[in-house]
Amino acid sequence: MRYFVPLLSLSITLLPATGFAQNMPMRHHKQHGSESNGTVTGRVLLADGQPAEQVSVRLKGSERGTVTAADGSFALKVPAGWQSLVVSCLGCQAQEVAVEVQPGQTATLPPFTLARGEQQLQEVTVTGAKSLNQRTPSVGKMPIAPLDNPQATLTIERPVLEQQQALRLSDVLANVAGVYVMGATGGTQEEIASRGFAYTSANTFKNGVRYNNGIMPEVSSLERMEVLKGSAAILYGNVAAGGILNLVTKKPQFERGGSVGLRVGSFGFVKPQFDVYGAVGESQKVAFRLNGTWERADSYRDGVKSNRVYVNPSLLFRLSPKTDLVIEGDYLRDNRTPDFGIGTVDYQISDSRSRFLNTADATNATNQTSATATLTTRLNSTWQVRAVGAFQRYANELKSASRPTANVIKPGQSYGNWLRSLQRTQTGENYYLAQVDLTGNFRTGRIGHTLLVGADADQYNTNTLAYTTQAFDSVNILNPSRRLGQPKGTTTGYDALRYNTRTLGNTRRAGFYAQDLISLTDNVKLLAGLRWSYQETPSDVYTYPALTAPATNPATVKENRRYDNAFSPRLGLVYQPVKTTAIFASYSNSFAPQANTVTDNQGGSLPPSMIDQFEAGIKNDLFKGALSANVTAYYIVNNNQAQTIQQYLGNGLNPNYNANFPSAQELAGEVTSKGVEVDVQSRPVNGISLIAGYSYNNTAYTHSTLYVDGSRLRYNPAHTANLSLFYSFGKVFGDNVLLRGLSAGATGYYVGDRLAGRNPRLIYDAKGNPVTDTNKYLALPNYFLFDASVGYAYERFSVRFKMANLLNQLSYNLHDDNSANPIAPRTFSTTLTYKL
Template identity: 70%
Template sequence: MRRPLLLSILLLTLLLPATSWAQALGGLIVGKLVGADGAPLENISVSLKKTGTGVNTEANGSFKLKAEAGTQLLHISGLGYVTQETAVEVVAGKTITLPTITLQINQHELSEVKITEQRGLNQRPASVSKMPIAPLDLPQAAVTIDRQVLEQQQVLHLSDALVNVSGLYVTSTTGGVQEELGSRGFAYGSSNTFKNGVRFNNGIMPEASSLERMEVLKGSAAILYGNVAAGGVLNLVTKKPQFERGGSVGLRVGSFGLWKPIFDVYGAVGKSDKVAFRLNGTFEKANSFRDEVKSDRVYVNPSLLFELSPKTTLVLEGDYLRDNRTPDFGVGAINYEIQPSRSRFLNTPGAKNATQQTSTTATLTSRLSDKWQVRAIAGFQRYANEQFSSSRPAGSVFKPGKFYGNQLRSLQRSNTAENYYLAQFDVTGSFRTGFLGHTLLLGADADQYNTRLLAYTAQPYDSINILDRTKVVTQPRNAVRDYSQLPLVTRTLGNTRRAGFYVQDLLSLSEKVKVLAGLRWSYQETPSDVYTYTPPTAAVQTVTVRENRRFDSAFSPRVGLVYQPIKTTALFASYSNSFTPQANTVTDNQGNGLPPSVIDQVEVGIKNDLFKGALSANVTAYRIVNSNQAQVIQQYLNNDVRQPNPAYNSAWPSAQELAGEVTSKGVEVDIQSKPYLGWTFISGYSYNNTAYTKSNIYENGSRLRYNPAHTANLSVFYNFNTSFGENKMLRGLSAGFTTYYVGDKLAGRNTRTTVANDAFRLISIPDYVQFDASLGYSYDRFSLRVKLANILNELSYNLHDDNSVNPIAPRNFSATASYRL
């Protein structure tokens, strides 16, 4: 692990004397860059075209650059500005002061791209926060991972990118068809996952090849998005249209039969300077390190940009994904102990999971003035999934003997369809009232889920031995032959409707003290109708209907304080809350619905930009408490039959009350660098403890499942462009590694204190360190990247409950060749 780093340092050390000697014979170029309005431009690249060496401008727009004597051509570029080249005659031992250079804005650069390039972690506002405020002014942790990092690390799945964000992790991979995420002890459901600012169903692995960047807003986001879990939200931003023509075609191949052609083209529509397009997509086909598992997918992501006026733009985006793969619930567990294996497959022949997801989004943005802007978003998504699979091999208690390890397999079938509609409107602006500065957000949103779920009665199929698949086990007498024999048992129709209104204001009390305060009101209707069908064998075929209706509302406040003792450091503290509506079946001891659970969150931290912004280092500590969690009302107090519980009502034996408590607390560290002398790195660490702190069902202090106590990450890359000047062959070379640690993670089932001799157990998942290495080379329009993943061949698992015990991939190889159009 240390050898590549040591070799690179040694190489730089050898080159430095020669470089210094050459520069000693040259002179110094001094200058300043400003915009069309005369304001200084920071972080603009100024380089010598001959050697490629250069610097970025300071906060006041100035730069100093050493150069060899003779005629030098300065290359000046910054995303969002027209590139310029200026000839300078350098005299040995002299300082050449250039007149002020003015850069013109490139009108065809999109703002989404502009804010990510050449900016550090604390200089890139995330669109998921909805407000045009600097990250140092935000009393909340946020992380953005841009396309350069995704390409360097050759991200294939979303989990490959998560390793760059402390405290964001995969909780499980149920059936091997999705990657379920979590943060700070709370699961990211579809309500917490967004694409281009619109919720999308994460029941399928999203396509990573289309991503421009990944944004993570940690902690509570209820004020912005309503019903979201307390851990945070994830926003995936896809590639946008550009007026400059370009693109690429490529092919990725890898272990286990991976074959993935990729294309990306963009440019103006015809010769128009008002309409631009982008079209990217891929086809992927692969087998697996798992026996009998395979997958294929098709993805297309078209988009159009219309410049309706100098101040108004409309972006139309489409997204289509068809994904077919073998459902795979892993290697199985016996007596809540994982049975080590990487390849053992326990599903039935013909098992399949087929998903289609289609979405469209329209985003209209209009700048009313230099300080006010309106944005409207409309979105639609269609999600359809059909799964044919055997039952999951669960970790039930087995007794040693003749039948040890035998599992009865039942066939299961489900069909899900979902239509999702969204409308959102935001107004942002800045103004002053006396000595107070304001950055204001006013907004409203409404969305609707129409869902249909068809469930079929599971039927016995056969029995297997999960330890020895060659062992013959007697087939049940009432076994079915295939999935067509499974009868429909229920049809559930849902029509969830939500609406919210929110206001948030960043108050600037002074240059050093700022307060972010806001409030949201959310309303939610959750009607559903459940149709239950009698079995086909019944003498009379009937259908019964159960109607469920819920109407909930909640206020979500937020207040945060930011103190900046210096311009590059911010201390912050914040309070916010979120809410979780109860299921339709949850009632109190009188049969009435329970109100939503309200979750309080306190967060404190420090954000630092060090070494003139070259390095950003942020630390956050948090405490999240759900003090009114729904739990079943027990018949007796403290499980003592001599103490009847007065709240228990035998007419409603499954009634619940808002009396439980879960507490999550932890620390997160995120460190990112800008490119410096060819080096870039990303590092992080997280600690989390999420436990029952008040429960009448589980032992107080027992940790909740799926949440690792520790994660750590480090990614280091070196680009040889800055070191080899005229040697074009070496200047296209880059290399690096990424390592990720997961420690002290639990699955299984928490032991119930209300059950004598309870068989439930927690399962300790093996800790692991995944180490990946990458090498890239570009020459002219061609590039080649290779990656070796899990070099240490670590074995661990992702678990759901005590089933779906899915091993992580072993050591594997991939390579991507591409040609830039």
Template identity: 65%
Template sequence: MSRTLPFLLLTILPWAATAKPVRLAHRHSGDENPTTTQPAHGQAVGRVVLADGQPAEQVSVMVKGTTIGTSTEADGSFRLRLPAGKQTLAIAYLGYVTQEIEVDVPNRATVTIPAVTLAKSAQQLSEVKVTAGRTINQRPTSVSKMPIRPLDLPQAVVTVNQETLEKQQVLRLSDALVNVPGLYVTSTTGGTQEELGSRGFAYGSNNTFKNGVRFNNGIMPETSSLESMEVLKGSAAILYGNVAAGGVLNLVTKKPKFEQGGSAALRVGSFGFWKPMVDVYGAVGKSDKVAYRLNTSYEQANSYRDEVKSDRFYVNPSLLFKLTPKTDMLVEGDYLRDNRTPDFGIGAVDYVIIPSRSRFLNVPGALNATSQTSTTATLTSRLNDTWQVRAVTGFQHYDNELRSASRPTGSIVQGPAYGNWNRGLQRTETSENYFLAQLDLTGNFHTGFLGHTLLVGADADQYQTNTLAYTNPASPTSASTAVSTYDVINLLDLNREVAQPALRLKGFGDLERNINTQANTRRAGFYAQDLLSFSEKVKALVGLRWSYQETPSDVYYYNTVVNRQPQANGQVLAGTFKQNRRYDNAFSPRLGLIYQPLKTMSVFASYSNSFSPQANTVADLNGQPLPPSVIDQYEVGVKNDLFNGALSANVTAYRIVNSNQIQSVLPTDPRFATASNQNSPQELAGEVTSKGVEVDVQSKPYLGWAVIAGYSYNNTAYTNSNIYTNGSRLRYNPAHTANASLFYTLETGALKGLTAGVTGYYVGDKLAGRNPRLLNPADGKPWATADANKFISIPDYLLFDASLGYTHNRFGLRVKLANLLDELSYNMHDDNSVNPIAPRTFAATFSYKL
């Protein structure tokens, strides 16, 4: 049974016969009945745990015989303002024995109550349906690293819970994005990953996390093991260092439980899709100190894209150790193998999309084989009722081998060759090791009238990346990474016979190793952040981080034209070696002001910044490396819990300015003539501005109904550039997104357990291709002829999904129809990765609870 209880259930507890109607409040709130006056007050703080030592959330803590009370937070802690003098606290939780504790409350001071352990009750209760007890504005998130409610956070946060993920039968992250306005897919380059963006900025591996640890987003993560998906919008640099300005995404996997349980399921769908899934958990033996969980799945499918196939295996084991009543150790493993056909889409000629949904342009034998293995250990110890320490260590290994044709771009020269594409081969091998260590200390205390929720932490991580590229040994440009010709086809007419070049590769085996790039990025950071509570209504979040980053890379060249000395294995380093080194550091401040005129309403304004280091090869006019670009972010918003918490509605407006955007120094610049570096010198003189509005709406279940809705507007454009038109939009970012999901569950009657739902998701117009340029970067002068760069307008689209589910006893069945209107649009990168979205598809999941 869930430990999150609706307030109504508390009235049936044993002590309820002597209590007046209960009015619960939240942490940091003064919870006296406003009609009761007392001459003096103090406060009591404490923590409640269950019999197995786990924190007890949403436990009722009441002053006996009054309406003064509160409920415990996710970590079991509570803080209650109450009249001075002797008081009796009744601590109650459904299924556990109620405890009464006598406290002597000092005037204008705090009394600390020793940790309270609740014992299980022998009383048997009839079946009770438990619904969510907290709104999205009340439940703390792990992505914020602080034990505070989102209502107290001057930043937009969205959490998508497990129930929603299951109702929508989420298969990929893109399926879950329909619940988060302003988070969108920017492209699906190669069809092997989903590249995300928010507020005009791309999420890379730096911005994507699993259980608080970065993961390589070169592979599509598994969603069947997710407990929730957390999105922290806007700046997160103070917590995570070098992250893009749009926000961060954290995937939270399912955790071990001491009660025995689990499920087995089979999902089938269109295009030969099938996927068995198993999830089991429980205590190890009969131990009350060690629990486990194991999620695993296998997936195989064809595709609406001709000749595209996929094959995946996933396993996610975890162990929870109760080392002491105050200390837990959680060890989590994660392994994913993903083999699929690389697919760079349907192609474009002269920035015009070639209409098709299924045409496939890759070569026989193309394969993208990826595996990712990770392990994470998290130690959490409550030092006392004020302080808690959390230490995380993580390791991840990522391997990828890509064998594919190059990205399709046809000739734009008018004549017989118009649309011809020299289809080349590319082959790369990438291996990456990632290490992380992180230590956080959090405390909740007062200094006089001022309340503190303090976070002090440090982290360090390291990427060791090795990338090997292949080329044609017979090519005169074999020292470059250019792909080598396999054949020539015409993108406008695949049946047209085209003359083939004399020099052609027969297959991937003809390619030789060419360039080996070894990077070893090392980062470290120290940060402190404090939520200052001046009163129940006025708060401030202040913080500062210092980050350090090294980005050395070494480049080795194999078998260049000028130096071929094959050894026994046929390969040898050519003796060409290049080193690149960068050392960067940056400060990331944060200031947020929160005003809460009501306990269920928060108005906030904040400033923060993030930083973006430059590439190793970037240098200024004097040949010196450029410092990181610093990006300023401003955000204002309102968060509301309406109708007694039944509905949460949040509105956020933001402005993000990179006023030192990197751009080229043009040859027409007077400084260029006397510069010591005339090889593409750069400077921090451009500006890009992102601005927009986001609306998030979520309800708790009410009479069987549940709603999720949202809207976002964004405009990201050049606002100061020496090449591009000021005001021209940056690519890949939709101007508008909107979403609405409505679910209804029958809670009584013969069809009890029947759930029906519909989801609508709108993505507005986007731009791909390349931004047209005012000047020729090579000479800084207007183009003699028109600039060859052009935009591609990506059509907007509206997706409708419908689902139906039924559970009876241990059995369940869910069916889903996606893209009911069979809308056609594209995810694009430049003009050479044009990937159509999926057509109308069907899926069904059969499940059995163990």
């Protein structure tokens, strides 16, 4: 975007109220060769009271300096004595600050405000860019620089999304090593996982608030995507061990601007979108942003269509120089044809991209509405309070054939015949959240602290109505046009299905947590914290009599009650041999409460499974921050996983088996996930930007009475790799106004060895003899996606052309052995944008 930016080259002297300037000795600083040093800390603010990030603070007359953090704070080691610091940035006056520093002591300056410069520049294009290890994810709740954090983190910023023309979340995830799409059940969502663990709705966030990921989120509204790999239980309680994902939407700005655009592509894809922002009227206190889109498309899948509408309004209120309130919401309506893929026969896939097995009138209609209020107030230069209140409404109605399974597998005329059944569900969910965090930066003697203390509470109210599943007709999976008729007693359609069960849930959770980043020395830091979580999961299941109306025969009800609590510790150590390198190691754990229906062999509740995680790695900023390269190794073990108690083992009757509770479970399983991840990112340098990554993962049963030791868990690729390279020709064509807006790039994404199907079980008869299991693995083809893009920008107009999956690779995302969804073929799209 183009701006008129005031040139800021300032020179300010801030003096204490005591007037120490008159008494200040004439020597401004000691010789740099002195061994007697101290530290200066402080906080820089903008004129409106906001923290001034990435402002230069340097020792006058030397090359020694630093930049301010996200909260405007800085710390700089200087020689003892009277010193002058020069604070400068683009768009403000450079200011000179005098301070006396005692040997071995820390001098803390009072907060000071930058003054705007008066000199004007010609129109320039400003591109702000930070390295991978300079971007602090907001979902981490603490102002910890990534190099100080003993955890793998990654952020994908808006410019990358625009360069790559990301349409779905899977497009963005292709830039993150070790986070991948594990399935696409029904074609209505993208199921995400990392390190062998699924990202449920408990692991997916929008602006720091959980959201229901049963719907594909809208990518056009994103400012960035943040990933915390590994355990985040200390911050958010009940989350799976693989990590968490946070989608950060676009925020209000006081400067007026925006854009309108249109994207068109293969298979009838049309997507107009808009984004406007600015101050409300001439206000200096209230700003707004409104963006949205409409989308419709056919598909490479026969009979599949989709349309969606999305709106994302937000307001920023500057309540005082130290207090901000952001109110934001969004609405997404997504209607599409449910699509469980091409099916399999006897754990075999018969390749096809277009074969469609659902009924012509199948529908999946989803509405999702959210509202979030975030209040941030800076109490003083040390402490800040952040409070969040949020509400989300999720409503879905599904009318679809069941997942395709062939019940005849012998070769012959009936090979692939399938008795197709219909299903129908209605789901409503209200989600509420309240959260408050207190953060502070302070010192106790020579030890620095970045402290987080917080509490949160949330609640899910759910209402799920399931209709009876009934046979409808018979078709052949391999030839859907060959309908085999409607057997006797089959239903006539979705409207003929009757109520089966209604489940009312009211999950309530609360947590209290504290975490402290302790700077023992300038290059050794310790992160320690603890969380206590409490969770109630009551549910009432109403079962309606078969083939009767609810009004004439009331449902029977079964009440389920479950109460859990758990402690989640975290301990990490960081060593920085140089300022641009950090070596770290950490331990943390997470917990997985059991479902309400899970009982032990006496009918009681099983406690949560506890999952231990060990992580070690190295983070590097190379070439003055132009390139970041991070490597992380991890070892995650769940040594008390719940698994079904088998009636017989290899030595006969299982003493833990109770015939009165044949579905009882025990904490006897062990699953281990281990692997390594490499993330590489560059800042744009001479027009070149690079993102690359690699991950290896092995998630397997390492002890089980149900599965073979060493057998891998399904859906998790052993290897993934990604590479994105873009080049802007501005320097090459710097004197050519017509050509300097040209850019081009390519992305590659490799997904390796994966397994689907069903894990083979250990089954024994009454004498302890092994019985052949009918479950089998289903190996999925590796694939490599290659995309190419060309873009051109001239003044306010830009156009981008993308060619996706140029090699026309074919592979599948599977659920169990039946929902086999082909990946998209070669497609083309064009995006035209006008900046307001």
